[in-house]
Each structure stands twice: as structure tokens, then as C-alpha cells.
Amino acid sequence: MPFSRSSRPALLWRAALLVAMPAGAQQTAPATPQVVPAGSPRSVAGPPVLPNRSRDPGTVEVTLTAAPARLTLVAGAASDVFAYNSQIPGPTLDVREGDRVVVHFENRLPVPTTVHWHGLHIPATADGSPFHPVPPGGRRDYVFTLLPGSAGTYWYHPHPHHQTGYQVAKGLYGAIVVRAPDDPIPAAVEERLLVLHDNRFDAGGAVDLPASDSPRGRVDFENGREGDVLFVNGEVLPTIPIRAGAVQRWRIVNASAARVYRLVLPGHTLVQVGSDGGLFEHPVELTELVLANGERAEVLVRATGAPGSRAVLETRPYDRYVPQTRPADWQRARPLLTLAYVDSAPVQSPVIPPTLRHVPAIDTTRVAARRVFALSQGMINGKLMDPDRVDVAGRLGTTEIWEIENLVGMDHPFHLHGYQFQLLDRDGMPEPQRRWKDTVNLPKHSTARLVVRFDRYPGKWMYHCHILDHEDHGMMGVLEISP
Amino acid sequence: MRASTTMRRTAWILPLLVATPLAAQVRLAGRDLDMVVQRGRQLVLQHGCGDCHARVTDPRHAEWMAGTTDTTGNRIGPFILLPRNLTPDRETGAGRWTDRQLFNAVRYGLKPGANPDVEVTSPVPGQGNHPASPRYLSVGMPWMSFRHMPDEDLQAIIAYLRHGVKPVRKAIPENPAPPDFWASEYTEAKIGPFPVAAYPTVNETGAGDAEVVRGRDLVVMHACGECHGGSGNPASPHWLQGSKSEQPPGTFAIGPFKTRPRNLTPDNVTGLGRFSERQLFNALRHGLRPGETPDVEITSRTPGQGNYPLHPKYLAPPMPWPAFRHMPDDELRAVAAYLKRGLKPVRNRVADSEGPPDFWASEYAKYHDRYPAAPFPAGGERKP
Numbered sequence: 001m002p003f004s005r006s007s008r009p010a011l012l013w014r015a016a017l018l019v020a021m022p023a024g025a026q027q028t029a030p031a032t033p034q035v036v037p038a039g040s041p042r043s044v045a046g047p048p049v050l051p052n053r054s055r056d057p058g059t060v061e062v063t064l065t066a067a068p069a070r071l072t073l074v075a076g077a078a079s080d081v082f083a084y085n086s087q088i089p090g091p092t093l094d095v096r097e098g099d100r101v102v103v104h105f106e107n108r109l110p111v112p113t114t115v116h117w118h119g120l121h122i123p124a125t126a127d128g129s130p131f132h133p134v135p136p137g138g139r140r141d142y143v144f145t146l147l148p149g150s151a152g153t154y155w156y157h158p159h160p161h162h163q164t165g166y167q168v169a170k171g172l173y174g175a176i177v178v179r180a181p182d183d184p185i186p187a188a189v190e191e192r193l194l195v196l197h198d199n200r201f202d203a204g205g206a207v208d209l210p211a212s213d214s215p216r217g218r219v220d221f222e223n224g225r226e227g228d229v230l231f232v233n234g235e236v237l238p239t240i241p242i243r244a245g246a247v248q249r250w251r252i253v254n255a256s257a258a259r260v261y262r263l264v265l266p267g268h269t270l271v272q273v274g275s276d277g278g279l280f281e282h283p284v285e286l287t288e289l290v291l292a293n294g295e296r297a298e299v300l301v302r303a304t305g306a307p308g309s310r311a312v313l314e315t316r317p318y319d320r321y322v323p324q325t326r327p328a329d330w331q332r333a334r335p336l337l338t339l340a341y342v343d344s345a346p347v348q349s350p351v352i353p354p355t356l357r358h359v360p361a362i363d364t365t366r367v368a369a370r371r372v373f374a375l376s377q378g379m380i381n382g383k384l385m386d387p388d389r390v391d392v393a394g395r396l397g398t399t400e401i402w403e404i405e406n407l408v409g410m411d412h413p414f415h416l417h418g419y420q421f422q423l424l425d426r427d428g429m430p431e432p433q434r435r436w437k438d439t440v441n442l443p444k445h446s447t448a449r450l451v452v453r454f455d456r457y458p459g460k461w462m463y464h465c466h467i468l469d470h471e472d473h474g475m476m477g478v479l480e481i482s483p
Numbered sequence: 484m485r486a487s488t489t490m491r492r493t494a495w496i497l498p499l500l501v502a503t504p505l506a507a508q509v510r511l512a513g514r515d516l517d518m519v520v521q522r523g524r525q526l527v528l529q530h531g532c533g534d535c536h537a538r539v540t541d542p543r544h545a546e547w548m549a550g551t552t553d554t555t556g557n558r559i560g561p562f563i564l565l566p567r568n569l570t571p572d573r574e575t576g577a578g579r580w581t582d583r584q585l586f587n588a589v590r591y592g593l594k595p596g597a598n599p600d601v602e603v604t605s606p607v608p609g610q611g612n613h614p615a616s617p618r619y620l621s622v623g624m625p626w627m628s629f630r631h632m633p634d635e636d637l638q639a640i641i642a643y644l645r646h647g648v649k650p651v652r653k654a655i656p657e658n659p660a661p662p663d664f665w666a667s668e669y670t671e672a673k674i675g676p677f678p679v680a681a682y683p684t685v686n687e688t689g690a691g692d693a694e695v696v697r698g699r700d701l702v703v704m705h706a707c708g709e710c711h712g713g714s715g716n717p718a719s720p721h722w723l724q725g726s727k728s729e730q731p732p733g734t735f736a737i738g739p740f741k742t743r744p745r746n747l748t749p750d751n752v753t754g755l756g757r758f759s760e761r762q763l764f765n766a767l768r769h770g771l772r773p774g775e776t777p778d779v780e781i782t783s784r785t786p787g788q789g790n791y792p793l794h795p796k797y798l799a800p801p802m803p804w805p806a807f808r809h810m811p812d813d814e815l816r817a818v819a820a821y822l823k824r825g826l827k828p829v830r831n832r833v834a835d836s837e838g839p840p841d842f843w844a845s846e847y848a849k850y851h852d853r854y855p856a857a858p859f860p861a862g863g864e865r866k867p
Binding site: 075091215218219222286322323324326372376377378379382383384406407408409427445446 | 494759762794
């Protein structure tokens with residue numbers, strides 16, 4: 001029984017706390033202990049936050065260690081994993097716009113790794129790309145400053161050449177929250193961080209990683225590796241308490257290697273207020289939210305149910321596969337978490353402003369280059385990744401329009417490092433509103449155009465398919481921005 | 484212009500056909516029978532005649548071109564179609580028919596033995612000795628594309644069947660047919676005019692280099708349009724635009740899998756626009772899916788060697804690339820040139836074909852030793 005993993009007294013205690021405490025108070029609460037035995041109930045508000053060691057108000061200084069660990073991820077068996085600070089997911093980097101962030105990273109893994117700060121607009125040397133591996137036993141300080149306007153939900157994960165899928169599958173992933181001083185969502189809205197991940201285990205609890213030339217390995221390569229165990233913040237089917245009338249803000253990170261979530265909360269609509277690069281200009285009401293791997297979304301969940309009732313957030317079938325390797329059970333809906341209404345009288349719903357912020361448009365009248373990126377199975381423009389080759393040479397201070405074409409019959413999520421871009425259109429249909437994105441899913445045989453401005457940070461950047469098996473195979477290219 | 488060339492050729496050769504048997508004609512044309520047979524063999528290989536008439540493109544096959552009594556495939560509605568015995572056996576094979584009957588079969592679709600053995604000069608029933616109530620070959624035989632081959636190519640194919648293939652005694656039951664013997668299937672509206680519409684049609688760019696025009700002839704004559712749309716008629720509104728239906732030939736059921744012929748027009752999003760001519764060459768020569776194979780020159784047929792992918796992803800059957808790969812390099816390049824430069828792009832999104840997780844690799848592993856073809860004469864062949 002998955003329900004048994006969240007013990008009832010703990011739930012009631014937490015529910016009481018959440019109702020009583022304003023959302024802001026939780027954020028400033030003292031850091032939770034760093035080492036939490038995996039499998040024990042954690043705060044459903046999200047994984048613990050990395051404690052800030054700095055006394056300087058404008059600096060966040062944290063320590064992050066990647067190391068082998070033995071954790072209980074699925075009931076009844078311990079798994080040999082890799083973990084950041086002994087936790088899966090890794091602790092959350094919770095920071096503010098304007099903060100100078102110093103991450104003291106230590107690699108205690110037996111293999112080289114990096115920490116890629118997915119979506120952050122930071123210098124190339126801090127990007128954690130395959131160009132800057134940290135050897136076993138090595139250390140690296142990642143130092144960057146979060147620019148105004150960058151508030152949003154991001155995540156971090158390893159990005160070593162050919163090894164990303166393996167290391168993420170072993171447990172290395174965590175979330176980043178960047179907060180704005182002028183966040184328009186009312187303080188009465190409780191916040192949750194939901195880090196979605198899926199994995200597969202053998203009977204002994206070991207992470208199931210088949211040989212690449214085995215039939216299962218071939219299917220994993222084709223589809224991207226999917227697991228049959230779906231985790232929310234490292235837990236299976238956790239419960240989130242909610243009070244009727246309340247509104248919760250869910251920051252959702254798709255940290256899966258390949259799975260695309262089609263999220264539905266029966267009986268409820270989802271009001272999406274943000275995506276990869278932070279808030280939208282205007283909220284959008286949805287009955288379902290499709291979140292590709294690497295993408296994030298911020299949604300408001302309005303507690304329109306009755307006290308004492310329950311609703312299950314589930315991911316519905318999404319056909320992203322080539323017909324040859326489409327899983328037999330792909331049409332199954334899978335439950336992710338239970339939303340449990342507390343037995344209390346409804347509260348007054350907070351009012352959500354119709355305009356959240358201004359998202360400036362990138363000027364498309366002066367475009368330095370228009371480029372086409374043709375995605376086929378495992379390749380971009382017919383080529384495999386070569387770290388010694390520069391595929392795209394751009395110049396600092398210029399704007400480019402990229403046309404991403406998916407030539408083949410499965411979805412490929414396209415991720416650009418270092419820069420947030422704006423989608424112009426998909427298959428010729430203009431985007432309904434401006435949004436900052438760093439990952440865009442290209443459904444099978446579809447095209448999207450994006451505009452990106454290389455406003456700062458020269459250096460070498462990656463762009464790639466975020467299906468980790470494809471990325472590791474070499475479905476990646478190098479963008480070099482010269483000053 | 485091809486159409487007028489064909490007509491000139493036809494005007495020249497037809498009087499000879501009336502008067503003399505084929506072997507005499509080819510001598511009159513100044514060609515050696517041996518060379519004609521070799522040319523016929525090449526055409527039989529690259530047009531995939533063996534794919535139906537021997538269930539394999541491999542002249543080593545003991546029953547090469549002897550037809551099949553296997554009823555598992557080739558079902559059109561209630562009719563099971565059995566490819567005929569084309570070997571020169573006089574009891575059960577094409578040895579029963581005259582060269583002229585065989586010529587009329589491929590040029591006009593007229594079933595040998597079911598129509599008068601006379602010279603036919605018109606594709607229109609009731610005109611120029613074309614029977615008023617023609618009895619046509621069964622559906623499935625792509626004569627409406629093959630008929631656009633020049634006379635000497637058809638004669639070479641007949642010469643090969645007559646003199647280069649071992650006779651095999653194998654009786655194939657008659658194919659059932661509807662009461663009109665498929666006449667309603669073979670109207671000009673459905674299969675296009677003969678001779679073929681002049682290049683360029685409304686579907687074509689008019690790019691005029693010789694390679695493109697050559698490629699167009701090859702595309703027409705190799706029956707690409709029978710599955711990819713438009714039959715043998717480049718003026719068809721469906722010409723090479725790919726599947727538009729979930730019924731054959733818009734979709735084929737291959738076991739539990741569906742194959743949907745691709746859009747071959749150079750549309751950037753739904754067609755071949757983003758593939759290079761080299762990728763199209765590799766698709767036709769090696770059967771490798773262009774979107775999933777690197778755009779490189781392939782110099783080997785062994786997976787993992789000479790740029791041949793270690794885990795090849797093949798085109799879905801029944802794409803007859805095991806036959807098309809026998810085309811000479813320049814012909815394959817011409818086909819790619821026509822598809823890329825001679826056709827106008829048309830947006831028609833075709834759902835993916837289905838297949839086993841290995842993308843048919845285990846099916847096609849046994850094909851590696853079938854190219855190049857065994858030297859003539861192979862097991863199913865004989866010297867003239």
C-alpha cells in the first residue's frame with residue numbers, strides 16, 4: 001500500500017501546521033537536517049533546503065556533495081544510488097533575485113561529474129557543461145549571480161559527456177527556486193515544490209540499468225529510459241493536505257529522463273501562472289498540463305472540493321513514442337499524489353491578479369542569424385555531438401531566430417543552456433503569450449521557432465535533446481558565443 | 484521530352500513486332516541477345532519482379548520467377564492474388580505465351596491467354612486492337628507504371644524471362660477476378676494517361692537538368708506512385724504525397740504493424756525537404772531510414788563498419804528497397820535529385836509506420852548477402 005508510507009499522525013501534524021502558518025514563514029524556517037533517511041516522510045512542501053552558510057545578506061553559500069549512498073527508495077529494498085547530500089532528490093537551492101550564489105561542490109563519486117544549473121542565466125564556466133568535468137575526489141566552486149527578472153523554478157543535475165542519463169537514474173537531481181522581491185502571488189497562497197521523477201528497480205532494489213545493446217537497453221535508448229515507479233519528491237504517491245477554498249502554488253519540475261507528464265487533477269482545473277523562466281504575464285486555466293522532461297511549470301490549484309474529500313493527481317497517457325518501441329502499457333494513467341481535503345470549514349479564497357508581471361518582448365526586427373535545427377533520432381542536423389567542433393557561432397549582444405524541426409515520429413524536448421528564449425510559433429501558429437523558456441518539447445513531426453538574445457556571458461554552450469539517453473548518445477551541439 | 488521520344492521509338496519498333504519474333508527483332512536492332520538478356524536481368528532485379536514472383540529478389544532462388552501458391556499475402560478484398568509463374572516452362576509458365584502477349588501484358592495490362600494475340604496500338608479499350616472488353620492482369624501487378632518503360636526495356640525483360648531463367652514446372656491456380664476483370668480499376672482517371680504526362684506537370688518544379696528528368700522517368704517506371712500516391716501519373720493530385728488513407732495502398736498491414744507510405748515531396752516539415760540527396764541514396768541502396776541515419780557516405784554493408792550503423796533502422800516493409808538497391812549509383816542519384824529538386828513540396832503529414840522494436844533489423848539481417856546480386860547465371864538462371 002503506497003498510502004502506508006505517509007504515517008497518519010505526521011500528516012495530521014503537518015496539515016495543522018500548514019493551515020496555521022503563512023507560506024512565507026515556512027520559507028524562512030530553519031533549515032531541515034541535511035541527512036534525511038530516504039523513504040521516511042518528508043515535508044510535502046518540498047525537499048529540504050540547502051542551508052546558507054553565509055552571513056552576508058546578499059550571498060548564499062552552500063555545500064553540495066555528490067556521493068554513493070544506500071537509500072530505501074521503494075518499499076522493502078535498499079538501493080545503491082548516487083545522491084546529493086545523501087538525499088534524493090537533492091536539497092533545494094532556494095535563493096532570491098540579486099543573490100550571489102557560491103556552491104562548494106565536491107565529487108565523491110567514483111566517476112567524473114558536473115552540476116548543471118538547468119535554466120539559469122549564468123556564466124558559461126558555472127554552467128556545469130561537459131566542458132568542465134569534476135573528477136572523482138575533485139571539487140569545484142560554482143559562483144554566479146541571479147539577475148533581476150530571473151525568478152522562477154529551475155533544477156540541477158549532472159551533465160558529464162555520455163553519462164548524464166546514468167547519473168540522473170542513480171539519483172542525482174534537485175530543484176532550484178529563485179524568488180522575486182515583488183512576487184505577485186498573494187502570500188496566503190501556500191507553496192509546494194513537486195519534483196517529478198521515475199525510475200526502475202530490479203527485485204533486489206538495484207536501479208535497473210540494462211546493457212545498452214540488450215533488447216531492453218535498445219528500447220531505453222529509443223524511447224529514453226522510463227521507470228514504472230513514479231516519485232514526487234522521492235516519495236511514491238504522497239499526500240498533500242489542502243483546506244477547502246484555499247489556493248496552493250505548485251512549482252513542478254519534470255526531472256525524469258524521458259517521461260512526459262500529462263497532469264490532470266480530476267474535479268479541478270489548474271491555473272498555470274509560469275513555466276521554465278518564471279511567471280507568465282497572465283494566468284492560463286487548464287484542464288491538463290503537459291510537462292516534458294526538463295520543463296517546469298507553476299500552477300495554482302484551487303481547492304474547489306468539499307472538506308474531507310480527496311482527489312488524485314495523475315499523469316494520463318501521452319504518446320510521444322515511435323510506434324516501434326511504444327510501451328505496451330503506455331495507455332495507463334498513473335497516480336502521482338493524493339490531494340486530501342482537511343475537515344475544516346472552507347477559507348476565503350485569495351484573489352489572483354489577472355496580470356502577474358511584464359514579460360518584455362525580444363526585438364525580432366534586428367536578427368543577426370536565422371538557423372534551422374533538424375532533429376532526427378539521436379542527431380541534430382544529421383550530426384552527433386563532437387566537443388571539438390563548434391556547430392553554431394554566435395556573437396554577444398545579438399538576437400537569433402532558431403527554427404527547430406522534428407523530422408521523426410517521436411517527441412524530442414529541445415533544451416538550450418544558459419539563455420531563456422521566447423517561442424514565436426509552433427507549426428506556424430503564433431504562441432498565445434510571451435513566456436520565458438529554456439526547454440521546448442517538439443512533438444513528432446512538428447516545428448517551433450524561438451527567438452533568443454545572447455545578451456551576456458560569452459563562451460561555449462550546449463543545446464540538446466533532453467531525453468537523457470539521446471543526449472548521451474550525442475544528440476547535442478555546441479553554441480559558441482564570442483564577445 | 485520523354486513522351487514524344489517514347490512515341491517516336493514506338494512508331495519505329497512496332498512494325499517489327501508484328502512481323503518477327505522477339506529474338507529476331509533484337510538482332511535487327513543491332514543488339515546481341517546475351518547483352519539483351521543481361522539488361523533484362525538488371526531490370527527484373529531493380530524493378531523487384533522477384534519480390535512477388537519469387538518472394539525474394541535473389542536469382543539464386545531455386546524457383547526464381549516461378550510464382551507462388553502461398554496464399555498468405557496479396558489479398559485484395561475477397562480476392563487472393565497469386566503471382567504467376569514467369570519461367571519459360573511451356574505447361575505452367577510464361578512459355579505458354581508469345582513475346583507479343585507478354586509485351587501486351589506489361590505495356591497494356593492485358594492478361595495473356597485471355598485476350599487476342601494481336602498487336603495493340605492504343606491504351607483505350609475498343610481502339611487500335613485494344614479489346615473492347617479487356618481482361619486485365621490482377622490488381623497488385625504494377626503494369627500501369629511498368630508500361631512507361633521504353634519498348635527495348637520491355638523486350639529485354641521478356642528476353643530474360645524467355646532465355647535467362649530456368650523453366651520451373653509449377654502450376655499456379657488462376658487468380659479470381661471480378662466480372663469486369665478489373666476494368667473499372669484501370670480507367671485513365673485512376674491510372675493516368677499513356678504515354679505519361681509531359682514534364683513538368685502541375686506537381687513538378689520544371690528544374691530542367693538531365694539528372695532530374697532522368698530521375699522522373701525512373702520514379703514513374705519503378706512504380707513509386709503505386710504506394711506513395713498517384714499511380715504512374717505525375718499529374719495526379721496525389722503524386723508522391725504519401726498516405727492519405729488507412730486502407731491499402733494508403734496503409735499496409737504487415738502482421739500486427741501498419742506501414743504508411745511516406746510523403747516523398749520535398750516539404751521541409753512533412754516530406755523529404757530536410758534530408759539530403761545522400762540520405763535518400765542511402766535509403767534506396769541500404770534501406771536505412773533517412774531521419775535516423777547519419778548523413779554520411781556508407782561504404783560497407785556490415786553493421787558497425789564503413790559508416791553502416793551498428794544498429795540500423797530500416798524502412799518499413801513492403802518498401803522494395805531490396806530491389807531498388809540494384810539500380811546503378813547514377814540512377815539512384817537521379818531518383819533522389821528528382822524527389823528533391825523536380826517535385827514541388829506538398830504538406831501532408833503521414834503518421835509513422837509501425838514495426839518491431841528493432842526496426843525490422845532482424846528481418847533484414849539476411850539481406851546482407853543478396854547485394855550485389857550473384858553473377859549471372861545464378862541458381863535459378865541459365866545462359867541463353
